[in-house]
Amino acid sequence: MSKTTSRPQSAAQGDEVLVDVTDLKKFYGGEGFFAGPPVKAVNGVDFTIKRGETLGLVGESGCGKSTLGRTLLQLETPTEGSITFDGTDVTTLSGSDLKEWRRNAQMVFQDPESSLNDRMTVGEIIREPLDAHDWKTKQERRERVLDLLSAVGLRDEHYFRYPHQFSGGQRQRVGIARALALEPEFLVLDEPVSALDVSVQAKIISLLEDLQEEFNLTYLFIAHDLSVVRHICDRVAVMYLGKIMELGETEELFQDPSNPYTKSLISAIPRPDPTDTTRRITLPGTPPSPRDAPEGCPFATRCPAKIRPEEYTHLDEDVWDGIERFREVIRERSRMDLGVTGLARRGVGRFSRFDDLEEAVSDLFEGVDVPEEVRVHIEQAVEYAKKGYPSKAREYLYEEFSSVCDREKPKFYETSGTARYSYCHRHANEYEDVDPVISRRTSDE
Numbered sequence: 179m180s181k182t183t184s185r186p187q188s189a190a191q192g193d194e195v196l197v198d199v200t201d202l203k204k205f206y207g208g209e210g211f212f213a214g215p216p217v218k219a220v221n222g223v224d225f226t227i228k229r230g231e232t233l234g235l236v237g238e239s240g241c242g243k244s245t246l247g248r249t250l251l252q253l254e255t256p257t258e259g260s261i262t263f264d265g266t267d268v269t270t271l272s273g274s275d276l277k278e279w280r281r282n283a284q285m286v287f288q289d290p291e292s293s294l295n296d297r298m299t300v301g302e303i304i305r306e307p308l309d310a311h312d313w314k315t316k317q318e319r320r321e322r323v324l325d326l327l328s329a330v331g332l333r334d335e336h337y338f339r340y341p342h343q344f345s346g347g348q349r350q351r352v353g354i355a356r357a358l359a360l361e362p363e364f365l366v367l368d369e370p371v372s373a374l375d376v377s378v379q380a381k382i383i384s385l386l387e388d389l390q391e392e393f394n395l396t397y398l399f400i401a402h403d404l405s406v407v408r409h410i411c412d413r414v415a416v417m418y419l420g421k422i423m424e425l426g427e428t429e430e431l432f433q434d435p436s437n438p439y440t441k442s443l444i445s446a447i448p449r450p451d452p453t454d455t456t457r458r459i460t461l462p463g464t465p466p467s468p469r470d471a472p473e474g475c476p477f478a479t480r481c482p483a484k485i486r487p488e489e490y491t492h493l494d495e496d497v498w499d500g501i502e503r504f505r506e507v508i509r510e511r512s513r514m515d516l517g518v519t520g521l522a523r524r525g526v527g528r529f530s531r532f533d534d535l536e537e538a539v540s541d542l543f544e545g546v547d548v549p550e551e552v553r554v555h556i557e558q559a560v561e562y563a564k565k566g567y568p569s570k571a572r573e574y575l576y577e578e579f580s581s582v583c584d585r586e587k588p589k590f591y592e593t594s595g596t597a598r599y600s601y602c603h604r605h606a607n608e609y610e611d612v613d614p615v616i617s618r619r620t621s622d623e
């Protein structure tokens with residue numbers, strides 16, 4: 179059986195840990211009497227970054243990558259959890275201590291277009307953090323800027339130019355020089371090449387690699403482009419709906435992913451090799467709202483390897499898929515606020531938001547032979563929803579069709595000897611492994 183742990187550890191225990199994140203959460207809103215549930219942008223993550231390492235952070239848009247990066251740098255206040263940087267818990271710093279620490283940890287943004295002030299010269303932009311920290315003398319600051327220009331592959335005469343006179347790649351070099359001005363040890367690179375042409379991307383990546391070596395930098399590299407991540411990162415963390423689903427050494431994670439979510443992301447990378455027969459896993463539906471994440475595994479509503487409740491393991495794939503998609507329809511529609519008019523209409527039995535629900539059910543189960551044991555429950559849920567009680571319909575379906583994946587949070591399982599961790603119930607001894615389940619379920623696609 180795979181070993182379980184409450185939090186992933188670094189690959190090599192002997193290496194020096196620079197950043198250590200424990201149960202970090204960042205929620206937006208949700209406070210006050212009339213507020214709805216909070217947006218759980220980062221919902222309890224644990225990881226470490228070793229000194230000199232590049233940790234990649236990947237996942238679909240909206241999964242919480244940028245929020246995690248900003249919270250790490252204390253640009254956002256964490257809701258819960260700790261961030262230790264070189265042994266100091268930085269979430270407790272304030273005033274001059276926080277300002278001093280900020281020198282050490284900087285951010286490079288995705289869009290060099292909008293992150294640079296167009297009214298300042300390039301020299302002023304790079305010098306600004308030095309001025310703000312009253313760094314050495316005026317002359318030394320000027321010399322520092324010239325050194326930084328050269329370090330990022332720009333020339334002295336660029337000092338007096340304006341960002342709009344530069345190409346996208348050159349502007350990103352300016353952004354990098356500015357981030358390096360105060361000699362930080364740690365950089366959060368938030369999609370640093372996503373806005374650039376492919377040929378320029380390669381040059382910026384190679385610059386980042388050279389600078390890392392020269393200044394012994396540690397990077398958190400946020401990206402959605404997996405091929406870039408594969409090239410530059412030592413280890414990768416895969417994020418979904420505010421949680422880290424898998425973390426491990428890059429090449430191993432790409433070649434033999436453990437988690438069903440990582441498997442589906444990697445299966446979607448276009449493969450130039452025609453003999454490569456890896457089956458593409460198409461994920462149904464969309465990620466749930468971070469205001470309304472599943473109680474158990476965040477990936478439960480779309481997972482191709484989801485564990486079914488005992489009494490329904492015999493159902494055909496298409497029946498089960500129909501049930502899951504029907505649950506999604508009810509979930510999404512029940513999230514819409516009823517409002518005063520909706521409540522009034524429900525009061526007089528004229529509720530209409532679910533009038534087309536039977537049609538939706540026919541579409542979902544088109545051509546599928548739905549057994550009686552399932553049909554009765556679908557019909558009952560349709561009735562609740564049409565009467566104006568979608569939450570009751572949702573709870574009813576949950577009671578009937580939920581499994582351990584909906585109800586219980588998984589543990590982290592160590593899935594290889596190189597400190598790879600995956601957050602999935604299927605790694606427990608009592609369940610069938612991920613691979614055979616996925617290949618059975620995708621064989622009809």
Ligand SMILES: Nc1ncnc2c1ncn2[C@@H]1O[C@H](COP(=O)(O)OP(=O)(O)OP(=O)(O)O)[C@@H](O)[C@H]1O
Nearest residue numbers: 206217219237238239240241242243244245246468
């Ligand atoms: N200031 C904010 N207030 C409220 N919600 C926010 C705020 N910032 C982010 N969110 C929400 O938090 C969730 C995570 O957003 P985040 O930008 O961190 O995701 P991401 O993975 O970086 O996405 P992308 O790749 O599109 O930048 C989203 O649902 C987003 O709408």
